[in-house]
Amino acid sequence: xxxxxxxxxxxxxxxxxxxxxxxxxxxxxxxxxxxxxxxxxxxxxxxxxxxxxxxxxxxxxxxxxxxxxxxxxxxxxxxxxxxxxxxxxxxxxxxxxxxxxxxxxxxxxxxxxxxxxxxxxxxxxxxxxxxxxxxxxxxxxxxxxxxxxxxxxxxxxxxxxxxxxxxxxxxx
Numbered sequence: 001x002x003x004x005x006x007x008x009x010x011x012x013x014x015x016x017x018x019x020x021x022x023x024x025x026x027x028x029x030x031x032x033x034x035x036x037x038x039x040x041x042x043x044x045x046x047x048x049x050x051x052x053x054x055x056x057x058x059x060x061x062x063x064x065x066x067x068x069x070x071x072x073x074x075x076x077x078x079x080x081x082x083x084x085x086x087x088x089x090x091x092x093x094x095x096x097x098x099x100x101x102x103x104x105x106x107x108x109x110x111x112x113x114x115x116x117x118x119x120x121x122x123x124x125x126x127x128x129x130x131x132x133x134x135x136x137x138x139x140x141x142x143x144x145x146x147x148x149x150x151x152x153x154x155x156x157x158x159x160x161x162x163x164x165x166x167x168x169x170x171x172x
Contacts, residue, residue, distance in 0.1 A: 009150045013064050015133030025058050026068035026130035030123040033076065044083035051076050063149050068130045071145040072123070075138050079119045082112045 035050030055069040089105060092098040122138060129136035137146065 009146075010063060012135060012150065013062070013133075018062075018064055018133040022062050022065050023131050023133050025061060025065045027127045029054055029058070029065070029069040029072040030127035030130065032072060033120065033123055044080050044087060048076055048080045064130075064133075067135070067145050067149040068126070070148060071126070071138055071141050074141040074144060075119065075123070079112075079115050082115050086112045 029051070032051040032054050033047055035047050051069075051073045055073045058069050059066045086109060089108065093105070126136040126138070137143065
């Protein structure tokens with residue numbers, strides 16, 4: 001019976017190996033949740049736009065920063081969609097005077113508030129861990145981010161990677 005081949009991953013950086021600047025950049029990924037507050041606009045899309053921009057600006061710095069920026073971006077998606085749904089319902093109820101069953105609306109409102117509270121708590125914990133140079137994995141998005149960043153199948157060039165002539169290059 002042939003042995004199963006296990007998927008290979010790049011080694012995880014240890015906390016003492018990560019420069020302070022990279023720790024700050026990784027922490028900043030989780031603080032993008034306050035972009036709407038900083039811009040004084042109560043629109044849920046502002047946080048998502050800030051997270052996308054932060055991800056694309058910082059993804060090539062190191063695997064550590066890339067992981068935390070991706071995990072932060074992915075974890076913002078569900079709460080952003082829930083906030084959009086709530087905003088849609090509130091606009092329809094207040095401005096278009098559409099009637100909605102109270103128990104359904106309030107159930108969705110409480111569920112959205114709970115999701116946002118959990119997101120803020122987990123993001124604060126992840127920001128503190130990232131600032132200390134440690135990995136912190138969210139329930140669903142941690143594995144996705146880890147596989148995307150540390151998998152040996154996908155090679156990604158980072159700012160600190162040495163470029164040596166004569167090394168293996170991808171086909172042109």
